Amino acid sequence: MNRHSMQRSMISIAGFILVVGFGWTDAGMADPGPPTSSSAPVPGSRTELALNLLSPAAAVNVGLYFEIGFAVENLEEAMARFTSGFGVEWQQPSFDAVLNMRLANGQVVPLRFQGTSSVQGPPYIEMVHVTGPGDHPWKANAHKSPVHLGYAVDDLAADSDALVAAGFPRIATVDVPGQSAAIFAYHQGPGDIIFELVDKGFLPPGVCDTPGSPFCPPAP
Secondary structure (H helix, E strand, C coil), X not given: CCCCCCCEHHHCECCCCCCCCCCCCHHHHCCCCCCCCCCCCCCCCHHHHHHHCCXXXXXXXXXXXXXXXXXXXXXXXXXXXXXXXXXXXXXXXXXXXXXXXXXXXXXXXXEEEEEEEECCCCCEEEEEEEECCCCCCCCCECCECCEEEEEEECCHHHHHHHHHHCCCCEEEEECCCCCCCECEEEEECHHHCEEEEEEHHHCCCCCCCCCCCCCCCCCC
16 A cells, blocks of 8 residues: 655665555554544444454454555556556655565565555555566566455554464565564465555555544454
8 A cells, every 4th residue: 555755764674665555654654543433433334334244253353455456567557557447546656665575485585666556545556566586476477467455454463473373374574583574464365365464553544544444453
């Protein structure tokens, strides 16, 4: 997942944060706390009905997905076609950075991420082109564009570990020594469906900065 540049020195990634949509202002990081009566979902509304579909017995506490992302071979062409076909407008400037990613086999590889996210949202549309050595979850070609759904979580490492225990292997995350997952984590579901968990501190506007947002993890 309006996105602007942001810097997180704790992981020594200068000038860039990747969260499948990457690098937003502090406005996207505000913790609104529990929803008030005036901001809580209206009984019987689409928001309340959608949230009621999320089982409290789930391995991780999430709201609705805030982003759908596409990894593509030709970034400019894909963006142009989404604009001409669906009217999608894109955030500027786009992002371009290299991150050390830890993959499913434990190997750490430098991957270059180029892309952007839609102005419209949430849910946002992310478009990314990723290059680097070996195989990775973002590898695309003219006939294949990997897709993922992005969910916000309160504690990425704990929630990612819980999802692994529930049978969703972790296939990629930013490599931070001593942490099982940092900033965001990709998980593989049935039929190779990809899910992304994003730490709540690194979210774009409209996800968790609005009280009662259906995209933010609901209060326990």
